Amino acid sequence: MSFLNHLINGISLGSIYAIIALGYTMVYGIAKMLNFAHGDVIMVGGYMCFCATTYLGWPPIAGVLLAVVVCTVLGVVIERLAYKPLRMAPSLAVLITAIGVSYFLQNAALLIWGSSTKSFTSVVGGDPIQLFGGQLTITRVTIVTVLACVVIMVALTLFTGKSKMGTAMRAVSEDKGAAQLMGINVNTTISLTFAIGSGLAAIAGVLLCSAYPTLLPTTGSMPGIKAFTAAVFGGIGSIPGALLGGILLGVIEIFAKAYISTQLSDAIVFAVLIIVLLVKPDGLLGKHVSEKV
């Protein structure tokens, strides 16, 4: 029974990593850049929802919507101001800029909301579900997180695969120059990608804080790094890969803690990552793209 408990906890943690990883993967797959500020957009989403529900007394769903709207706008603004001017610059410059944006967001949050810990009220109310006479507990947040994760993954796959805008995104991802020649507005497409990625970050932020209810300006940074690892693990750029990578990472982390050692859990998680990348350098579901000469 404790095995099942651990499995559920692992899937719960993993689905949060997966939603964050989906944001990373979207942006990387289409704009070909690692948006290290993604974790901090998550934090902003958490604070927005916190302010709406705690200070303004809004219902949870309105708080989530506010978080999504603010983060979407924030994502587009960041892209316009910080990344667009560097579109032609080497990728290393963009990477450093992203780290700069990350610090900027953290410090801005420190100024606005202060440094003291805030306790987040879960947006998903209700008592946990008890099974087998209370031996197995599943919190409602876990169920919502897993469902949200699957719905988002399916929606994104359909969107990039079937819609016109999605086709444009894939075209931009493959060859920006050629896409532009075919009449695709590259800037709009990349902005839209950031809008979707940041909207996902807001949802991830709200779910993260609902499951683990402390809110600090650094709340997003560690889950952000873990989720980035998950995205690479699953094959960065691949949407189902992000889901698989996230959930596997969460489950491995919890199992390593439970059955091997709490002290070594992170070392084990990253050792698994190294082994996978040695065997499959593009991640579990990543596609190998050979460089054209």
Add this chain to the structure above:
Amino acid sequence: MKKSLSMLLAGMMLVGTLAGCGGNTAGTDAGNTDEGSASGAAFKIGGTSPLTGDAAIYGNAVARGAQIAADEINAQGGIQIELKFEDDENNTEKAVNAYNNLKDWGMQLSLGSVTSKPCEAISTDIYADRIFALTPSASSVATTEGKDNVFQMCFADPNQGTASADYIADQQLGTKIAIIWKNDDVYSTGIHDKFVAEAQAKGLNIVSETTFTDASATDFSVQLNDAKDKGADLVFLPMYYTPASLILTQANAMGYAPKFFGVDGMDGILTVENFDTTLAEGVMLLTPFNADATDDKTVSFVTKYQEAYGEIPNQFAADAYDCIYAYAQALEAAGATPDMSNEELCDAMIAQFTSMTFNGLTGENMTWDTIGAVSKSPKGMVIENGAYVGM
């Protein structure tokens, strides 16, 4: 060509700005020193403190507690004290910068840092600079170890571990004990190690020992499940209040309700914004200060603090208050004057602190050994109806 020229110009401008900065700092320094000697009779006491950042509750409490003590002492007209705190954000590099700023200001006596890691970082400089330091709350052993001029007002970490184990054994609070500790943190590991050693000596049964780090301080399901499966009826939490608040929330969600026992880092959990304080109901902690005590000293301090800052002072505020009074007592006994050099003051203070007995808010008959660790007896506290109550 054009680009390299502009780079060169930019470089020159940068150098110009830096030189300007240097000049300015030197200017203000001189100004400050003049001012200091003009006002004459005040001792300059400085400390670095996390006024912002994740430990700000402690930092602000220390700054406020110290200020109340300084105001009281200055009002008596004898020894005059000028206080200054610089923000270190609980960050070692920023603490060193903050300490250097305080030296530029003309600090004669130091309050070290509020938290352990920053205090360890600056205590090497404190030792080299021969400035006497008395930290209100940096409790790690490395803070004072090998430095004859760094003293502590709080318990050293190991003593908290030992005292907690003694308290649990003497009061028979639990038969099966679980420990969750943060193994990348010197504060948490120090307490854990001594707790385990003392628990074995006292015959306490430790059934579960699990850890977490900064990177894994969100999910505690495994640690709590382990404690629950092994039937622990008391969980010892040697950590700060932020992870502790998560542990309490998650234990509640999984329907696990053992006794929780914390140390001084738990102090502050009730002030976390929007935290459901009913979750902390019944949590016990060992702390040297009890704001509910009815003696005159405590009542007067708590009233003043509440009037000025609108909240009940925690142990950190009381430790800082005691620091300033201990300084005043030592300075008076040594017949020190503000025009003495830092080194003379340092020697005088070392002589006083290793020989004097001090009565403060956080304990009666406190003494210090030559290492700089304090000896005083802790009080057990329990959280009832959202407030700390003495046990």
